[in-house]
Each structure stands twice: as structure tokens, then as C-alpha cells.
Amino acid sequence: MPRALLRLRFGLAVVATVVLVACRGPGPGDSDPPTNLSTWEVRFSHVLSSSSEFHLMAERFRDLMLERTDGRFRVVIYPSGQLGGERVAFEQIQVGAVHMAITGTPVLSGWVPEGQMFDLPFLFETRDHGLSVMSGPVGDWWRDLLLERTGVRSLGFLDYGFRHVYNTRRPVEAPEDLAGLKLRVLQNATYLAAYSALGVQATPMNYGEVYSALQQGVIDGGEANAIGFVSSRLHEVAKFYSFTSITYNPITLLVNEPFYRALPRDIRETVDRSAADALAYQSELARRMEAAALEQMRAGGVEISRPNLAPFAPAVRPRIRDELADRLPDGEALISRLVAEAERTASERMPQE
Incomplete structure (x- = not known):
């Protein structure tokens, strides 16, 4: 067959x-004894x-x-x-x-x-x-x-947090350090556009293929949070991890x-x-x-860097926002609503943080 x-x-x-x-159970809304x-x-x-x-x-x-x-x-x-x-x-x-x-x-x-x-x-x-x-x-x-x-x-x-860049070639301390890196990036138009704007060869790939692709040199790295980077054993093959915070996931x-x-x-x-x-x-x-993941990285010889993010933003703003607004129905209104909510939430949290 x-x-x-x-x-x-x-x-x-x-x-x-x-x-x-x-x-097997009763219909929606029921909570009678037969449920046992x-x-x-x-x-x-x-x-x-x-x-x-x-x-x-x-x-x-x-x-x-x-x-x-x-x-x-x-x-x-x-x-x-x-x-x-x-x-x-x-x-x-x-x-x-x-x-x-x-x-x-x-x-x-x-x-x-x-x-x-x-x-x-x-x-x-x-x-x-x-x-x-x-x-x-x-x-x-x-x-x-x-x-x-x-x-x-x-x-x-x-609570996943940000996706940070890891790679096999060099620490990322400035935007130019990203230029030319071939990174596995989620297959998402905004992700691909943002990383491409920073000079990355953005490469979509199934997550399960990343480890072997790093081993074989098919890609130079990718982006993930620290826990995912370690739990998927990517720290065994990629020895540079940088807190780039480009995208929240x-x-x-x-x-x-x-x-x-x-x-x-x-x-x-x-x-x-x-x-x-x-x-x-x-x-x-x-x-x-x-x-714990950061400690495991250090023990495994991974170089961890925390770059100043201020120089990174101009490379993607407002270009990526404008491109996304054009792609989405009522894109500008949607994005403005989100940005306003982000600003409101940030202002409410400031006294507590």
C-alpha cells in the first residue's frame, strides 16, 4: 500500500x-453526576x-x-x-x-x-x-x-521572554557584528525583515534540524531564550550567546x-x-x-555578552513598523493601539520596578 x-x-x-x-462525556454545559x-x-x-x-x-x-x-x-x-x-x-x-x-x-x-x-x-x-x-x-x-x-x-x-542571538563565530557587541551571520530565524515575515535589516542571512528552519545544521556549518547560529538554548543542547556547538533582545516571543x-x-x-x-x-x-x-542555564553556559565555555541595545534600534525603526503596517489590514491603527498599550503598561509598572 x-x-x-x-x-x-x-x-x-x-x-x-x-x-x-x-x-464520551455529556454535552457542553452539563455537570451532572454521570461525569464521574x-x-x-x-x-x-x-x-x-x-x-x-x-x-x-x-x-x-x-x-x-x-x-x-x-x-x-x-x-x-x-x-x-x-x-x-x-x-x-x-x-x-x-x-x-x-x-x-x-x-x-x-x-x-x-x-x-x-x-x-x-x-x-x-x-x-x-x-x-x-x-x-x-x-x-x-x-x-x-x-x-x-x-x-x-x-x-x-x-x-x-513567560518565555526575549529571543537572543547565539552563534558559532563571534560575540555580538554591536549591530555590525550581526552582518553576514547566517542565522536560523522563525519563519515569520516580521522576524525575517528585522534580522535582514540588521545584515543577517535570515534562514527559516525546523527547530529539530538546528543542532545538526550548526554542527555541519549549514548555519552560523540562531535566536532563542537562554533556557531553550541550553535545554536543546545548542550550547554544545554554539559558543557565543548575546542578549540582543531584538524580539519578544x-x-x-x-x-x-x-x-x-x-x-x-x-x-x-x-x-x-x-x-x-x-x-x-x-x-x-x-x-x-x-x-541555571547561564551558569551551565559558562561552565560549557560559552561566551555571554550583553551589548548596549541603543545602536541596534535605528536599523529597524521605523522601517519594519512601516512595512508591517502596509501588510496588515488597518495595520497602522493596530500597531498604534499596541504601542499605546505598551507605553501605558510601562508607565504603570515604573513605580514598582
Whole structure:
């Protein structure tokens, strides 16, 4: 039998199984005693390793749901892109072959182009600032748009922070140090434009291919937060890590909406509460893990630099903003709204920081 037909049959079988499992419980809105007879087998996909904060957060969610539903809501986690990269996982979650996943707004801009405005370089001052904006009205607006267009619900945002440049050739201390570097960059128009404006040979690539590409010299480096850099063992082959803070990366926890709505009301509420608790845990954990990752980098001989970012911004402003405003419907209005929210949030946080 041709492989394509085998894959098609397998995919249909998976979807059929998911539908069957999702239909075991009563209809949406019910919370009557029969729910204690129902069980749910949930497939949860993400692209990072089993030592990453993504995976530890997924495990916390799994454990909370198992405890709070007396073992009826059972989450099976598939790390390291076992079920496919972020784009593939999102397509699977849309059709119900995967129930839950973790992915970022840069990837999701293929379905919700407006999310590219979050990718504007040097938009947020700190990771706390970025998380505050994404957890506010603008982030809620994007979550509603995602649900409306794709049938996938966002349960909230992770505290991932900024993506910083790493490479095999030199420390990045000034904008000219980026010139000529061939870096793996997320396949997102705004990312590609921003890095290209800084002289980078921006190269989209599946995350799972990055390690071997670095080893073979296919690319010089890429961009990731410190935890992802270490948990994916990229520090073994790339010995320069620079806090460039060019892009803030909103990462979100997703669930298939038909599956979610088919859950009884009490289980849906438990999903919401457990997701919020797991996200709070991830934020606390991420700060500790970043400090540990930096220590691991130093121990592994990675040179860490913290460049002055002031000279970097003129290379991408206002060019990238203008280009994005032209690409998006009502782009200028959307971007102005986001910038105003970022400024308002920053001013509110100033007395506390």
C-alpha cells in the first residue's frame, strides 16, 4: 500500500479516535453526576525537550488535572516535536488529532497575521513588561481572533521572554557584528525583515534540524531564550550567546475548541484553573531556569555578552513598523493601539520596578 495512503488512513483513524474519546462525556454545559463515569485521553504536543520549562509546565498541568479529576482527565505529553513541528502541531490541533499544544504567535501569524505586530523589534522593555501586555486587553483581543478564525482556544501565555542571538563565530557587541551571520530565524515575515535589516542571512528552519545544521556549518547560529538554548543542547556547538533582545516571543497554551466545548462544565472549569496554575508555575520556574542555564553556559565555555541595545534600534525603526503596517489590514491603527498599550503598561509598572 502506498505510504501516502497509509498516512492518510492513520490520520483518519487518529481523528476518529479523538472524536470518540471527546464524545464520551455529556454535552457542553452539563455537570451532572454521570461525569464521574467519563474519562478523557489527551494528547499534548510541544517542540522543546523533556528538560525544558515547556515540558515541566505540561507535566504540572497533567498532574493537576489528574489530581483534580480523580484520574479521569489523562494527559500524555509528546515533547521534542515527536508529533511534528509547531506548524504541523497546530494543523493537528485544528482537526483534533492533537488536543493541546504549546506554540508562539510568530508561528500562528500564518493564520492570524495581526499577531505579527507582537514581533516588532524592541517593542517591550523587559520580559515582565511583555508578559503584562500580552496578559491584558491586547492579548485577549488576539486570543479571541485566534479562536474565531481557527477553532483553537488560547488558555493563556507562557513567560518565555526575549529571543537572543547565539552563534558559532563571534560575540555580538554591536549591530555590525550581526552582518553576514547566517542565522536560523522563525519563519515569520516580521522576524525575517528585522534580522535582514540588521545584515543577517535570515534562514527559516525546523527547530529539530538546528543542532545538526550548526554542527555541519549549514548555519552560523540562531535566536532563542537562554533556557531553550541550553535545554536543546545548542550550547554544545554554539559558543557565543548575546542578549540582543531584538524580539519578544509570546508563547501560548492551546486547546482544540470542539474538544474543550464538549467537556462538561466542571471539567472545563478545572482545565481553566489548572492551566492558570501551570502557567504561574512556569513563570516562576523560568526565572530560576534562566539563571541555571547561564551558569551551565559558562561552565560549557560559552561566551555571554550583553551589548548596549541603543545602536541596534535605528536599523529597524521605523522601517519594519512601516512595512508591517502596509501588510496588515488597518495595520497602522493596530500597531498604534499596541504601542499605546505598551507605553501605558510601562508607565504603570515604573513605580514598582
